[in-house]
Amino acid sequence: MITISTLIAVPAIAAVVLLVIPFARQAAGYLALLVSLAVLGGVIGFIYRFEPAAGYQFADNVSWIEPLGVRWHVAVNGVSLAMIAVTALVTTCALGFALWAKRDRSHASAALILMTEAFLILVFAARDLFAFYVGFEGMLIPLLILLVVWGGAGRKFATLQVIAYTAFGTLLMLLGILYLGLTAPDGPNFDMATAIGRGNDWVFFAFAIAFAIKSPLFPWHGWVLPAYRQASPEVAAVLSGVASKAGAFAFLAVLVPLFPAQAAKYAWVFIALGTIGFLWGSLLAFRQRDGRGVVAYSSIAQMSFIVLGIFLLSDRGATGATFQMVNHALVSAALFLVVGWLETQVGSDSFAKLGGLARRRPVLATVSIILGMAALAVPGSSVFASEFLIMLGAFEYRWWLGVIVSLGVVLAAMYMLRWISAILHDRESGLAGTLNPPDLKQGALMAILPLVLVLIGLSIVPAQFTDRVDASAQELFSAAAKEAGR
Amino acid sequence: MIKAPDVNWLAIAPMMTLMIGAFVLLLLASFIRGRDRGLGTVVGLVALLASAGFAINLWSEPATTTMAGALQIDQLTQVVTVLIAGCGILTLFVSFGWNRMRENGAEFVALLLLIAAGMDLIAASNSFVTLFVALELFSLSLYVLCAFDGKSKASLESGFKYLVLGTIGSMVLVYGAAFLYGATGSFGFEAINTALSKAGSGDALVILGTVLVLIGLAFKIGVMPFHMWVADVYEGAPTSVTGFMSAATKIAAFVALARVLLDALPAMRDTWAPALVIIAVVTMILGNISALVQTNLKRMLAYASVGAAGFGLIAIIVGGAAGTRGLIFYLAAYAPMAIGAFAVISLHERDHKGIATLDSIRGWGFQRPVAAVSMIVFLLGFAGFPLTVGFIGKFVVLGSAVEGNYTWLGVVAVVASVISLGYLLRIILAMFDRGAKSGVMMAAAPGMGSLNLAIVLCLALVLVGGILPGLGLDWAADAAKSLAAGR
Numbered sequence: 027m028i029t030i031s032t033l034i035a036v037p038a039i040a041a042v043v044l045l046v047i048p049f050a051r052q053a054a055g056y057l058a059l060l061v062s063l064a065v066l067g068g069v070i071g072f073i074y075r076f077e078p079a080a081g082y083q084f085a086d087n088v089s090w091i092e093p094l095g096v097r098w099h100v101a102v103n104g105v106s107l108a109m110i111a112v113t114a115l116v117t118t119c120a121l122g123f124a125l126w127a128k129r130d131r132s133h134a135s136a137a138l139i140l141m142t143e144a145f146l147i148l149v150f151a152a153r154d155l156f157a158f159y160v161g162f163e164g165m166l167i168p169l170l171i172l173l174v175v176w177g178g179a180g181r182k183f184a185t186l187q188v189i190a191y192t193a194f195g196t197l198l199m200l201l202g203i204l205y206l207g208l209t210a211p212d213g214p215n216f217d218m219a220t221a222i223g224r225g226n227d228w229v230f231f232a233f234a235i236a237f238a239i240k241s242p243l244f245p246w247h248g249w250v251l252p253a254y255r256q257a258s259p260e261v262a263a264v265l266s267g268v269a270s271k272a273g274a275f276a277f278l279a280v281l282v283p284l285f286p287a288q289a290a291k292y293a294w295v296f297i298a299l300g301t302i303g304f305l306w307g308s309l310l311a312f313r314q315r316d317g318r319g320v321v322a323y324s325s326i327a328q329m330s331f332i333v334l335g336i337f338l339l340s341d342r343g344a345t346g347a348t349f350q351m352v353n354h355a356l357v358s359a360a361l362f363l364v365v366g367w368l369e370t371q372v373g374s375d376s377f378a379k380l381g382g383l384a385r386r387r388p389v390l391a392t393v394s395i396i397l398g399m400a401a402l403a404v405p406g407s408s409v410f411a412s413e414f415l416i417m418l419g420a421f422e423y424r425w426w427l428g429v430i431v432s433l434g435v436v437l438a439a440m441y442m443l444r445w446i447s448a449i450l451h452d453r454e455s456g457l458a459g460t461l462n463p464p465d466l467k468q469g470a471l472m473a474i475l476p477l478v479l480v481l482i483g484l485s486i487v488p489a490q491f492t493d494r495v496d497a498s499a500q501e502l503f504s505a506a507a508k509e510a511g512r
Numbered sequence: 513m514i515k516a517p518d519v520n521w522l523a524i525a526p527m528m529t530l531m532i533g534a535f536v537l538l539l540l541a542s543f544i545r546g547r548d549r550g551l552g553t554v555v556g557l558v559a560l561l562a563s564a565g566f567a568i569n570l571w572s573e574p575a576t577t578t579m580a581g582a583l584q585i586d587q588l589t590q591v592v593t594v595l596i597a598g599c600g601i602l603t604l605f606v607s608f609g610w611n612r613m614r615e616n617g618a619e620f621v622a623l624l625l626l627i628a629a630g631m632d633l634i635a636a637s638n639s640f641v642t643l644f645v646a647l648e649l650f651s652l653s654l655y656v657l658c659a660f661d662g663k664s665k666a667s668l669e670s671g672f673k674y675l676v677l678g679t680i681g682s683m684v685l686v687y688g689a690a691f692l693y694g695a696t697g698s699f700g701f702e703a704i705n706t707a708l709s710k711a712g713s714g715d716a717l718v719i720l721g722t723v724l725v726l727i728g729l730a731f732k733i734g735v736m737p738f739h740m741w742v743a744d745v746y747e748g749a750p751t752s753v754t755g756f757m758s759a760a761t762k763i764a765a766f767v768a769l770a771r772v773l774l775d776a777l778p779a780m781r782d783t784w785a786p787a788l789v790i791i792a793v794v795t796m797i798l799g800n801i802s803a804l805v806q807t808n809l810k811r812m813l814a815y816a817s818v819g820a821a822g823f824g825l826i827a828i829i830v831g832g833a834a835g836t837r838g839l840i841f842y843l844a845a846y847a848p849m850a851i852g853a854f855a856v857i858s859l860h861e862r863d864h865k866g867i868a869t870l871d872s873i874r875g876w877g878f879q880r881p882v883a884a885v886s887m888i889v890f891l892l893g894f895a896g897f898p899l900t901v902g903f904i905g906k907f908v909v910l911g912s913a914v915e916g917n918y919t920w921l922g923v924v925a926v927v928a929s930v931i932s933l934g935y936l937l938r939i940i941l942a943m944f945d946r947g948a949k950s951g952v953m954m955a956a957a958p959g960m961g962s963l964n965l966a967i968v969l970c971l972a973l974v975l976v977g978g979i980l981p982g983l984g985l986d987w988a989a990d991a992a993k994s995l996a997a998g999r
Contacts, residue, residue, distance in 0.1 A: 045885070093985040094907070134881075160898040167897055170937075171888070175944045182941055189933050193895075197926040204907070204914040204922075214911075 030100045030151045031086045033068050033110065037061060037117075038144035041168075044137035054133030055125035058140055062118040065143065069107075069114045078104055078494050081501060082153065090157070095207065095214030099154040104498030105348050106150040108491070109268075109275050112355045113150065115480060116267040117143040119473045120260035123363050126469030127370060129258070135176055138168040142264055149272045150279075155203045155216040158280065162236070163196040165269060169261070177256040184252035191249040195236035202232035206284075221284050222505075230288035233281050234296075240273030241329045243296070244303025254322035259366020262318070266325045267359030271351050274329055278336045278347060278499070282506050289339070289503075290510035296337040297423070301430055303330025308437035312444065317365035317375035320445045321358055324401065327434065328354045334431070335416035338423050339507040344499040345492055346415025352491070353409045353484065357401050360477040364394060367470045368449070371463035377445075381452035387465040391450050393478055400481050402442040403435060408484035408491075517580035524578060524585070525566040526593045527636070530629035533559025534622040541618030549608070552617035556604050559625055563632070564597035575994060577638055581700060584638040588994035591840060591987060592635035592767055596628045599760040599847055605966035606855045607752040609862070612661055620660060624756070626653040631764035635771075639700040640689035643768060644682065647732070650764065651678050654757065658749040670748025677731065677741040685728025691721030692776075701776035705996075708779035722780045725772060726787060732765040735825065736795040739818045743802075746814035751861060754810060755854030758817045759847035766824055766843055774831055774997040788829050792921065795822025796928035804934045809857055809868040812935055813850075816894055819928060820846060826921050827909045834912035836992035838905075841985055845905035845977060849893040852970030856887040859963050870942045877943030882964070884943045886971045891936040893974050895929055901977030901984075908985070 040061040044054055072084060085101035102110065121139055129135045145168070148161030166189070173185045206225055207216040225233075239246040250270075254262050277296075282289045307327025314320045328350070335347030368375045368383075384391035403410040413435055421428030466474070484491055521528070537555040544551060567590040575586035603624065607613050613620060630650025637643040655678065659671025693699055695717040696707035708718065727738065734742040746754045773784055799819030806812035824846075827839035860868045860876060860883075877884030893902030906929070913922040977984055 090982075091904075091980075091985065092982045093989060094911075164898045167892060171940070171944075174937075174941055175946070185941065186934070186937060189937055190930060193933050194926070194930045197929060198923075200907075201910065201914060201919060201922050201926065204911045205919070208911055208915050 028068065028071070029086045030072070030084045030102055030110075030147075031098070033065055033072075033114075034100070034144050034147050034151070036065055036068070037140040037147075041137040041141040041144065044133050044140070049133050051128070051132050052125070054136055055121070058136030059118065059121045059125060061140060062114065062121050062143065066114040066118050069111045072102070072107060073111060073494075076102075076104070076107055076494065078497050081498070085153070087153075090154075094156070094216075095210070096156040096216050097154050098157060099217055100148070100151040100157065101153050102151050103501070104495035105275070105279055105502065108348060108352050108495055109150040109271060110147050112271075112352045113143060113146045113268045115476060116264060116355055116359045119359065119363065119477055120263050122473035123260045123263070123366070123470065124258075126473055127258075127260070127366075129176060131175070135172065138172050139260065139264065141168040142172075142269065146268055146272060150275060153218050155207060155218060155221060158218070158276075159196070159200060159203055162199070162240070162272060162276070163193070165272070166192055166196075169265065169269060172261045173253065173257055176258045176261065178258075179256075180252065181256045184256035187249040188253045191239050191246065195239035195246075198232045199236035202229040205229050218280065218284060223284075223286060225285050225288065227288055230281070230285045230292070233285070234277075234292075237273045237276045237281060238299075238333075241270060241277070241333060242273070242326060243333050244299050244306055244326070244330050247303070247307070247326045250326055251319070251322050254325070254362075255318050259362055259369065262366065263359035263362040266321065266362060267355040270325065270329055271355055274332045274336070274347070274351055277333055278344060278502055282336065282339070283502050286505035286509045289337070289506040293337040293339055293506075293510060297334050297427070300330045300332075300334025300337065301427065303327065304334065304431065304434040305437070308434050308441065311441040312437060314441075315377050317368065317445060317449065318362070320441055321361045321365060324438065324441060325354070325358050327438070328358070331413070331416060331431070331434065335419060336503075338416070338419040339503045339510055339512060340419045340422060341496070341500055342415045342422065343419035344503050345496050346412050346419060348495050348499050349412035349488070349491060350409070350416060353400070353412050353481070356477045356481045357397060357409065360393075360397050360474050360481070361401065363470070363474045363477075364390075364397065364466075367466060367474070368463075375449075377448040380449045382450070383463070384450035387463075389471060390466040393466060393471075393474060394446060394450055396478055396482070398442045398446045400485075402439040406485060408481060408488050411485075411488040518578065520576060520578035520585070523570065523573075523576055524583065524636075526563040526570070526590075527629045527632045529563040529566060530559055530625045530632070533562075534625040534629070537618050537622045537625070548615065548617035549613045552613065552621035553604055553608060556621035556625060557601060560597040560600045560604075560628065563628070564594045567593035567597070582639055582642045583633070583636040584994075585636055586994035588767065588840070588991045589632065589636040591844075591991040592763060593632045595763055595844055595847060596631045596760050599756055599763075599851060600624055600628045602848070602851045602855075602966050602969060603752055603756040605962045605969070606755060606851070606858055608962035609960065610750065610752060610858075612750065616660070620657070623653045623657050626650070627657070627760070631760055634764045635767045637768070637771065638702070639698075640692070641699045643772070644686055644689065647682060647685070647768070651682065654761070657753045658745060658757075660753065661750045664748075666748035667750060668748075670745045673741055673748075674745045681728050681731025681738070683728075684724050684731070688721045688724025688726075688728055691717050691724065695721060701771060704776045705778065708777070712779075718780065719783055722777055722783050723787070725777075726784050729765065729769045729772065730791065733762065733769060733821050733824075734818055735791050735821045736798055736818065739795070739799070742818050743811045743814040746817070747808060747810045751810065751854050751858040754814075755851040755858075758813070758850040758854065762817070762821060762824070762846060762850075763843045766821075766828075766839060770828055770836065770839060770995055773828060774836070774995050778996065785829055788825050789921065792822045792825035792829065793924050795819065795825070796925055797931070800928050800931040800935075804931060804938075806935070807870045809870070809873070809939070810854075812939070813853055813857075816932065816935065817850065819932060820894065823906075823909065823925055823928070826913050826918065826925060829921070830912045830916035830918055831997040832912070832916060833989070833992060833997075834908070834915050836995050836997055837985070837989045838908040838912040840991050841981075841988040842905035842909050844984065844988065845893075845901040848970040848973035848977070849890045849900075849902055852886060852967055852974065853890040853894075855963060855966045855970065856883045856890070859883050859960070859967070862963075870938060873939070873942050874945045875943075875947070883967060886967050887943065888940055889971055889974055891939060893978070895932050895936050899975065899978045901974050901981065903978055904981040904985070
């Protein structure tokens, strides 16, 4: 029977094959796309067979490193399956975009993106802390090389920032993992199930900081802007779309269930930081002068918002946060691809040099406006559904928190509308006027469209999603909620 | 009348094979002229493989002592013998295309075999006398190897510096051993341990002896503040020798340290443990910071290896079954990464016909993608990224620290590894600098085949050891039982 391990093995093996065998440029790109489509198909199969009430499913649990008590234990519940699905989709679109953009050394670039996918799926599916760590830190390796080799002019500083921040966090977490694994009652055991409730405050924060950096949660967001600015569009899409979700996901699926007492005790810290980050990121997004800046800061804001939702430790907060993770993955990945497309056409996404692009470019205008509307959470959109759930959770927690949080939602409308008006409307000025770029079509559109369509689909039938993850999300935070007396 | 001690020839066969190999090689080379390289490589390979084979055969034998208790033949000895043989074989592959091999290959390989024998004897030594003799056997041969590139001033300087500073280290060690002999009446590790555990650890003579022995061995493993020779020697020595040094010397010197501190001087823990803690912290932090500012790759990796030595000290400080297993596995894990990294530098030097610096490797990754990707894997291994054997090494050592209530040392190690990412990144950024050179692949360099073989072998070891380390960890745990602390 096919288990989750297959979803990890296929892209990983394909990545190695692509690295080793020197395929012709386009062949490598198509092959990678095919592999990612196969993974996507596999995920859809899992979603079809998934039973919402049955907890963790499709498990593999075999001994991996016997002397250390490390097991290869992977399984998924509704939340992790949702994240894996969105990872497969975003990866496919990123590979499609890379194929369209005709990256140099495409076989290496495609291989590294597939490798990132494998590590990410491992993070989402791991039920053993060692395996989780392998995915969590391992994904840095391909991302780092993608940034170094295919990044923009400022990639050196950006890479240094990414590495310094994230590696520090993950290494602290490693100490925490060692503590939990080695103090297990019957010899070393790194299974998450045996680690529940055995951590102390220090271990809790060792984990929390690693996740906060990866998310990123205010004030650990310093690495985000340079990385999102310098990465090539498809890598930025993977980074902001799914790699950053590893952090938020880990808050919900690792930190909260493993440390229920501490999660309840320190929930207010993360709610406070999440609120500050949400407002601060939104304000900064409003101040940016280019598309990437807006998307990057809005990502910081949204991720902080998601973390806030998780630490409400309530049904609405957790389901809303999961839904928002998926929505934001789709929106930010698509936005980065649109912005990246603009850059390839006119060489810049600075507001000062663009404007009036809506004229004669109906497809671009439609796609951008749909994405913009989704990002600012227009009622009826799936983002609205998820943000509303989190906001409702915040109201239930403290009424004034709900009021503050709604301020941030208003800010989101401001910066997204500013982006739309700056590039689509206004006079046809600067580069857009002189270069007269074509409309969004064929290859690039094919890479962006699936994300938009899924977003629209989720907007139409949000219950299809929430019904599948609700029970799983509840299971994750229930112990902590009990500790918190909620 | 003096009675000759009993000799268990089978037990010392691994070392004897190496020594006999060295003499046979020198003898053959004086009859068969002009075939130095082939002769040296073949005899070297045979001797090293035979020594590893004997050691593997002895693995399941019970531990014994031989030569009137001067040598102890246990599983630690066997593991070290196999590891050193492996390092030697890889070094033979790396050196094969080197022009000095054509001229003086027999001498080179003979010295390499003697060094390997010396290192094996260190692992087997059961008294300060054996330890000193073995240490000098490998050190003296290694001084010569460092200076082997007679036409290069840097190489001569390297050999000379190593000779002077290494000798100081040995002298201090002997001095310390003399004090311990004065206090306990014995050179044997076990006898010293028994005497000290009876007499207590307060004697000034014993404390002085312990400190001096510690300093002498600290010189050999190259930890701060006794590391001054490392960068210069690593930089000047022929690159294949540097790779061998950083891998094999570390194994031998650390095993010597473990035997002395954990077997002979456990009673003096209160004296040496605090000293080692300070040395480890300073070495990890400053070693990695020093590596950060280097531009010469060999110097950079030299400081990196200083930092790594500091990390290894954690395992000795923690001791116990977890610490000793961690130490042995970490040493074994470090070897293929170090040899591999220096092999890549060798390749670059042959391409570039000069020393490897951050400037000279600019864009080189596009010309030699396989070597460059391997280099990245080795560097990621040094930094302890998952799926490399370096990660497992780090995992077990940090794990022993957490278990042994030295978590704060683990935190220092974490900070040090974050610093180490800086130079890792500098090398990767330089190798894949798009602005520097065209992406045209380079033609084969002399001796590429065997060099590539060495690199790929190291790569395979690093990755396989990183993904399926179970067997290696079991062996390390068995070998750790040879030390009193590991039981």
